Amino acid sequence: MNSSDNGTVIRIMVVDDHPSMRMGLIALIQGQNDMDVVAEASNGEEAVIVYEDTLPDVVLMDLQMPEMNGIEALMLIRKKFPEARIIILSTFDWDEDIHLAIQSGAKSYLLKDASIEEIAGVIRLVYSGESVLPDVVAKRLEECSQRKQLSEREREVLEYLIKGRSNKEIAAKLYISEETVKSHLKSLFLKLQVRDRTEAAITAVRHGIVHLE
Numbered sequence: 001m002n003s004s005d006n007g008t009v010i011r012i013m014v015v016d017d018h019p020s021m022r023m024g025l026i027a028l029i030q031g032q033n034d035m036d037v038v039a040e041a042s043n044g045e046e047a048v049i050v051y052e053d054t055l056p057d058v059v060l061m062d063l064q065m066p067e068m069n070g071i072e073a074l075m076l077i078r079k080k081f082p083e084a085r086i087i088i089l090s091t092f093d094w095d096e097d098i099h100l101a102i103q104s105g106a107k108s109y110l111l112k113d114a115s116i117e118e119i120a121g122v123i124r125l126v127y128s129g130e131s132v133l134p135d136v137v138a139k140r141l142e143e144c145s146q147r148k149q150l151s152e153r154e155r156e157v158l159e160y161l162i163k164g165r166s167n168k169e170i171a172a173k174l175y176i177s178e179e180t181v182k183s184h185l186k187s188l189f190l191k192l193q194v195r196d197r198t199e200a201a202i203t204a205v206r207h208g209i210v211h212l213e
Contacts, residue, residue, distance in 0.1 A: 013054060014041075038056055042065075043067040055081075058085045062088075063089070064090070087123065089110050090111060188200055
């Protein structure tokens with residue numbers, strides 16, 4: 001077992017459905033003198049059971065897994081153990097995933113390409129009771145929050161914009177004037193932090209604000 005200078009050892013559980021990723025994380029964490037991996041699981045269902053058996057201090061949880069994903073496992077664990085400290089670890093920096101993870105009680109959201117120094121640092125902060133988001137993830141969450149402020153009418157205009165409709169066509173479809181369409185577009189561009197129709201369409205699809213049929 002590892003031990004730090006003050007004798008405190010953070011007991012960690014690693015959850016990932018890819019054996020090579022899981023083993024790699026475990027090896028890296030075991031290299032920290034104040035951390036010890038006490039449990040592992042290969043999917044969300046297994047994670048819920050193993051958590052209850054071992055009660056680790058901190059959990060590193062993959063997001064996309066078979067049987068049960070990381071968000072579902074996180075919610076089930078925290079329903080029974082509200083004090084559970086769970087860090088979501090994902091390949092994806094999709095805004096909705098980050099938002100949902102934090103809303104569901106994750107203490108942090110890390111990308112899998114983060115360095116071991118960053119992962120270890122976040123584990124220590126979460127263990128000490130803090131919630132922490134790396135700058136890149138915090139920025140995504142802030143952008144997501146801004147986009148959620150779109151009005152229903154703005155979303156309708158955005159949907160037609162993505163379909164390639166002109167201002168005149170959008171106005172006819174929504175029974176509003178072209179000037180009103182332009183006003184909605186101006187507001188949309190500001191909220192999405194884009195400069196034109198093309199950027200607005202790309203941003204909307206990339207971040208899941210509007211889904212292509």
